[in-house]
Structures are given as C-alpha cells and as structure tokens.
Amino acid sequence: xxxxxxxxxxxxxxxxxxxxxxxxxxxxxxxxxxxxxxxxxxxxxxxxxxxxxxxxxxxxxxxxxxxxxxxxxxxxxxxxxxxxxxxxxxxxxxxxxxxxxxxxxxxxxxxxxxxxxxxxxxxxxxxxxxxxxxxxxxxxxxxxxxxxxxxxxxxxxxxxxxxxxxxxxxxxxxxxxxxxxxxxxxxxx
Amino acid sequence: xxxxxxxxxxxxxxxxxxxxxxxxxxxxxxxxxxxxxxxxxxxxxxxxxxxxxxxxxxxxxxxxxxxxxxxxxxxxxxxxxxxxxxxxxxxxxxxxxxxxxxxxxxxxx
Numbered sequence: 001x002x003x004x005x006x007x008x009x010x011x012x013x014x015x016x017x018x019x020x021x022x023x024x025x026x027x028x029x030x031x032x033x034x035x036x037x038x039x040x041x042x043x044x045x046x047x048x049x050x051x052x053x054x055x056x057x058x059x060x061x062x063x064x065x066x067x068x069x070x071x072x073x074x075x076x077x078x079x080x081x082x083x084x085x086x087x088x089x090x091x092x093x094x095x096x097x098x099x100x101x102x103x104x105x106x107x108x109x110x111x112x113x114x115x116x117x118x119x120x121x122x123x124x125x126x127x128x129x130x131x132x133x134x135x136x137x138x139x140x141x142x143x144x145x146x147x148x149x150x151x152x153x154x155x156x157x158x159x160x161x162x163x164x165x166x167x168x169x170x171x172x173x174x175x176x177x178x179x180x181x182x183x184x185x186x187x188x189x
Numbered sequence: 190x191x192x193x194x195x196x197x198x199x200x201x202x203x204x205x206x207x208x209x210x211x212x213x214x215x216x217x218x219x220x221x222x223x224x225x226x227x228x229x230x231x232x233x234x235x236x237x238x239x240x241x242x243x244x245x246x247x248x249x250x251x252x253x254x255x256x257x258x259x260x261x262x263x264x265x266x267x268x269x270x271x272x273x274x275x276x277x278x279x280x281x282x283x284x285x286x287x288x289x290x291x292x293x294x295x296x297x298x
Contacts, residue, residue: 012233019229027220041228048232115213122214141211142219169207170198178206 011055018051018058022070028143029071029153032135033078035127043077071153125175133168136161 009017026047030040050073051058058066126134139150147161154161197204220228 015233019232023220023225023228041224045228045231048228049235052232052235115217118210119214119217122210126214141215166197166199169204173199173203173207176207176210178203178210 009059011059014059015048015052015055018066018070019048022067023048025139025143025145025149026070026074028138028141028145029074029135030078031142032138033131034081035131035134039081043074043081046077047074067153121176122172125172128175129168129171133164133171136164137168137172140165 023044027040027044030043031037034040034043047070051070058069061069126137129137136150136154139145139153140147145153147158147165150156151158151161156164199207
C-alpha cells in the first residue's frame with residue numbers, strides 16, 4: 001500500500017488498511033508477551049481503538065512509521081498492563097481457550113480429539129518458553145514477520161532474532177519429543 | 190507461513206515435523222474471521238473517550254472538527270494548485286492542551 005501522506009483515503013478506509021496490515025503481528029506480539037489469549041485480544045482492541053482515535057495523526061506518517069507508532073503504543077500498553085497486574089494470573093488459561101471455538105467442525109470426533117491434543121500440547125510447549133523466545137517465535141509464526149522486522153520492533157539485531165528463533169524451535173521440538181524417523185525405529189526396535 | 194532461512198540446531202526431518210505442527214497450530218490460533226470482524230466492530234462503535242467536564246467536551250469537539258477540516262483541506266487544495274500552510278505563526282497560536290495526546294495541526298490563530 002502506498003503511503004497516505006496525501007490523505008487520499010477516507011478515515012474508515014484508512015483504518016481498514018491499518019487494521020488489515022497490522023492486526024496479526026500485533027496479536028502475535030501481545031500473545032507472545034502476555035501468554036494470555038484473552039489479554040492479548042483486549043490489548044489488541046485497545047491499541048486499535050487508540051489508532052482509530054489518532055487516525056489523522058497516524059495518516060500523516062509513512063508506512064514504516066505507522067508500524068513504529070503502533071508498536072511503541074503496544075509497548076506502552078504492556079507496561080501499563082504489567083504495572084496494574086500485581087498478581088500474575090496463571091498463564092494456563094491462555095492459549096488453549098480458543099481451541100473449542102476454532103476446531104474444524106466437519107471432522108470426525110477421533111480426528112478432532114487428535115487435533116485438539118496436538119494443539120494443547122503445542123500450547124503448553126509454547127507457554128513454557130521464556131517470554132523473549134515465545135514473543136519472537138509467535139511474531140514469526142503468527143505475525144508473519146521476518147527476522148529483520150522482528151528485530152526492528154524489539155530493537156534486536158536480526159542475527160540475534162534468528163538465533164533466538166532457533167533456540168525456541170529447539171526447545172519446542174524437545175518438548176514435543178519430535179524425533180527423526182530413523183531414530184524412532186531404532187527406539188522401537 | 191514466513192519460514193525464511195533461519196539458523197537451525199535441528200535435523201531437517203525434525204524441522205519439517207515442527208513446521209508442520211506449527212502450521213496446524215497457526216491455522217487454529219490466528220485470529221479467525223469472526224474475531225476480526227467483532228473486534229473491528231467494537232472499535233468503530235466504541236463510545237468517545239469519557240470526559241471530565243464541559244470544557245473538555247468542547248475541546249474534543251473542536252479537535253474532531255479540526256481533524257476533519259484538515260483532512261478535507263489536505264485532500265482538496267493540492268488538486269486545485271493551492272498550497273496549504275497549516276503552521277501558523279507561533280505568536281498567534283492559541284494552544285489548547287487538554288488531553289495529553291491532543292495535538293492539533295490546524296491551530297487557532
């Protein structure tokens with residue numbers, strides 16, 4: 001999308017553009033940082049509410065500055081969230097809350113159960129990652145951002161992001177006990 | 190999914206299995222169309238920020254009006270070959286600082 005410095009888009013259309021471009025990456029960021037699906041959605045709503053209320057200001061910025069503005073506000077929102085969160089609620093309610101709603105309904109019950117178990121297993125594994133690794137992983141997997149973009153947002157070198165991503169994947173594979181097929185056969189034998 | 194070339198400590202087979210599991214996970218955990226639409230609706234229909242007094246209500250109204258005027262001017266004047274100078278002389282500016290994030294770019298002079 002071109003920069004909107006000329007202000008050619010009407011407010012609602014501009015909001016749609018911002019919403020479509022950034023909702024996945026912001027959702028991934030909030031989910032990674034908080035580990036809580038409900039909180040992530042609340043924060044997502046709050047940030048786009050602020051964007052909507054500051055639309056004219058946001059519209060004057062170039063596309064990369066719009067992303068910068070959104071993530072700066074996102075970081076401030078998280079700071080406020082942590083400040084008010086005296087008692088950390090258990091993150092276990094977090095990621096698997098949506099499971100039932102999002103499961104494909106047309107599948108047979110057995111397949112559903114299997115998918116649900118796999119999702120819950122992965123939810124737990126992701127949940128157990130340290131916050132920095134979880135955030136980077138989710139920003140890549142859910143947010144569709146590459147290491148340079150993640151690095152820009154988190155103020156880290158792209159190489160560090162790639163390293164931490166690899167660490168996160170290694171820990172996940174260990175938690176999920178993923179093995180090479182040859183190794184599996186050996187173990188079974 | 191955005192699996193760019195990344196560092197890896199894992200064998201190819203395990204990497205592939207993990208990618209597959211993450212792809213399934215992503216398809217269930219990303220915002221669904223219903224959530225996207227509901228969230229959007231909630232934002233667009235959210236009430237205006239609560240005000241603490243009549244003066245703030247008035248300033249918020251002015252702020253919205255300025256934003257609209259500014260938007261219209263920026264949109265229509267260049268097409269007619271008119272340059273829009275919205276930076277007024279500092280000595281003539283009436284600054285209205287009521288809400289912290291309120292920064293009018295069309296200023297009362």
